[in-house]
Amino acid sequence: SIVDPLLRTGYHFQPPKNWINDPNAPMYYNGWYHxxxxxxxxxxxxxxIVWAHSVSRDLINWEALETAIEPSIPGDKYGCWSGSATTLPCGTPVIMYTGINRPDVSYQVQNIAFPKNKSDPMLREWVKPGHNPIIVPEADINATQFRDPTTAWLSGGQWRLLIGSAAEGGSRGVAYVYRSRDFRRWRRVERPLHSAATGMWECPDFYPVEAGYADGLEASASGPKVKYVLKNSLDLRRYDYYTVGTYDEKAERYVPDDAAGDEHHLRYDYGNFYASKTFYDPAKKRRVLWGWANESDTRTHDVAKGWAGIQAIPRKVWLDFSGKQVLQWPIEEVEALRHQPVTLKDKVIKPGKHVEVTGLQTAQADVEVSFALSSLEGAETLDPALAHDAERLCGVKGADVQGGIGPFGLWVLASADMQERTAVFFRVFKAAGKDKPVVLMCTDPTKSSLNPDLYLPTFAGFVDTELPDGKISLRTLIDRSVVESFGAGGKTCILSRVYPSLAIDKNAHLYVFNNGKADVKVSLLTAWQMKKPLMNGA
Ligand code: DQQ
Known part of the structure; x- marks a missing residue:
């Protein structure tokens, strides 16, 4: 079974062919997003691995340019790995990236590159000055685990950036701070900014936020209410997690607000989303998050279809009023692709029933729905053994396991006979000794395809909500082989890759379902077909 070409995504970022992974150095320069x-x-x-380069006016329509950075100096002869951009006070963007300089082991050093011609808004050509590499691992650092420099921030005349690493034989994730006055000579601060017993930290990201302040802050912002987000990508577990905390720039230390935050594992996304990175967008005063979603098909299929990997839709990210977690929402520009809206209003879905959303094609769609629950009385009691493991809980209580309040949600990319369907849903529990309901959000792809050999992990996360007025919302971006969902206004997000064999293109259907014992009302559902933007010439 070879993946059908019609499962190639329509509006998620992708080059015409080949492998892609981490987002690198996103930035805004002279009217263009890079x-x-x-x-x-x-x-x-x-x-x-090289750095491919695309530009856009709106983060949705993309034009591919020539390769920006490829092996050409001793410091990157065997690979140009991930890195970030920093805009200097004079307006010049600089790129800092990891180079592999030895063939045998992947020995890692950090290089710098400048735009050749600053008056070219496309920044087509990048030059690597002769003083590269500019940071090399010192003797006490494991040189094969030393990579992915962050955007630098400036304070008191000094630049700082982080480099991801691992210590204690690889078991401890570490973010080292390097400081510089001239962006050329960098010195390591002896104690790392932060570390935790999680294994290697790839692609760290560190940025200021302020509770309830949806406008983003640029990298060097400071102030009495400023908090920080530290995100790391866990090489061993293949997911991105973050904590919210305070940064003491004198001590050069970061302390998560929740002392156990590195274990709790708040995640940007509970699905397929890795090596993510944010940037501050001065044009719209927001912080935007990019993340890579790999295929979950076999390598043989990737080779046969000739492409692998996409980027999630860029998300605006900001700190919730509670100060405890971030919220994420697809950038507003994606709404320009919407057409053919269809709505359902005040539609009650009885226990065990489902309703089809008709009047549009749904293989490439955007769906927003708000659900209303009349009472939480019938919620199931949460098994304390599963109370901390959303993924296992959802594995046991999948979409087809009847519950009290829920499971209710969407069946997307479903075949007409519903043999194939991917469920995105909520399920409400009550926990012993707690007034607050426990809300679980899941994506269950176990029935998504009749094709064999697919990796079909169930993804899940808890949603920190008291279900005000019994309400909860869901938005799902459907894109042929992508199901990207935002629960409760972006509190919990799940991206999943699925490869239907029947529910392809015009044969994809959309349903709202309720598999609980109590009625669920769809207060409002709007579904739009999504147009295909310009996508790198594909
Ligand atoms: N991918 C890059 C590394 C990074 C990893 C290499 C994360 O720089 O650590 O392609 O996916």
């Missing part, structure tokens, strides 16, 4: 990414120009597997 996006770089890890790319194999020769095939659909991870090797020969």
């Amino acid at each position: 996006f770089f990414y890890q790319y194999n120009p020769k095939g659909a597997v991870w090797e020969n």
Whole structure:
């Protein structure tokens, strides 16, 4: 079974062919958004890594440019790995990235590159000055685990940036701080900014936020109410997690507000989303998050179809009023792709029933729905053994396991006979000794395809909500082989890759379902077909 070409995404970022992974150095420069990414120009597997480059006016329509950074100096001869951009006070953007400089082991150093011609808003050509590499691992650092420099921030005349690493034989994730006055000579601060017993930290990201303040803050912002988000990508577990905390720039230390935050694992996304990175967008005063979603198909299929990997829709990210977690929402520009709206209003879905949303094609769609529950009386009691493991809970209580309040939600990319369907849903529990309901959000792809050999993990996260007025919302971006969902206004997000064999293109259906014992009302559902933007010439 080879993946049908019609499962290629329509409006998620993708080059015409080949392998892609991490987002690199996203930035805004002279009216254009720039996006770089890890790319194999020769095939659909991870090797020969260079930096591909695309530009956009709106983060939705993309134009591909020439390769921006490829092996050309001793410091990057064997690979140009991930990195970030920093805009200097004079307005010049600089890129800092990891180079592999030895063939045998992947020995990692950090290089710098400047735009050749600052008056070219496309920033087509990048030059690597002769003083590269500019940061090399000192003797006490594991040189094979030393990569992914962040955007730098400036304070008191000094630049700082982070480099991801691992210590204690690889078991401890570490973010080292490097400081510089001239962006050329960098010195490590002896104690790391932060570390935790999680394994290697790839692609750290560190940025200021302020509770309830949806406008973003630029990297060097400061003030009495400023908090920080520290995100790391866990190499061993393949997901991104973050904490919210305070940053003491004198001590050069970061302390999570929740002392156990590194274990709790708040995640941007509980699905397929890795190596993410934010940037501050001065044009719209917001912080935007990019994240890579790999295929969950076999390598053989990736090679056969000739492409692998996409980027999630860029998300605006800001700190919730509670100060405890971030909220994420697809950038507003994506709404320009909407057409053919269909709505359902005040529609009660009885226990065990489902309703089809008709009048539009739903293989490439955006769906927003608000659900209303009349009472939480019938909620199931949460098994304390599963209370901390959303994924296992959802594995046991999948979409087809009847509950009290829920499971209710959407069946997307469903075939007409519903043999194939991916469920995105909520399920409400009551926990012993607690007034607050426990709300679970899941994506259950176990019935998503009749094709064999697919990796079909159930993804899940808890939603921190008291269900005000019995209400909860869901938004799902459907894009042929992508199901990207935002629960409760962006509190909990799940991106999943699925590869239907029947529910393809015009044969994809959309339903609202309720598999609980109590009625669920759809107060309002709006579904739109999504147009295909310009996508790198594909
Ligand atoms: N991918 C890059 C590394 C990074 C990893 C190499 C994360 O720089 O640590 O392609 O996916």
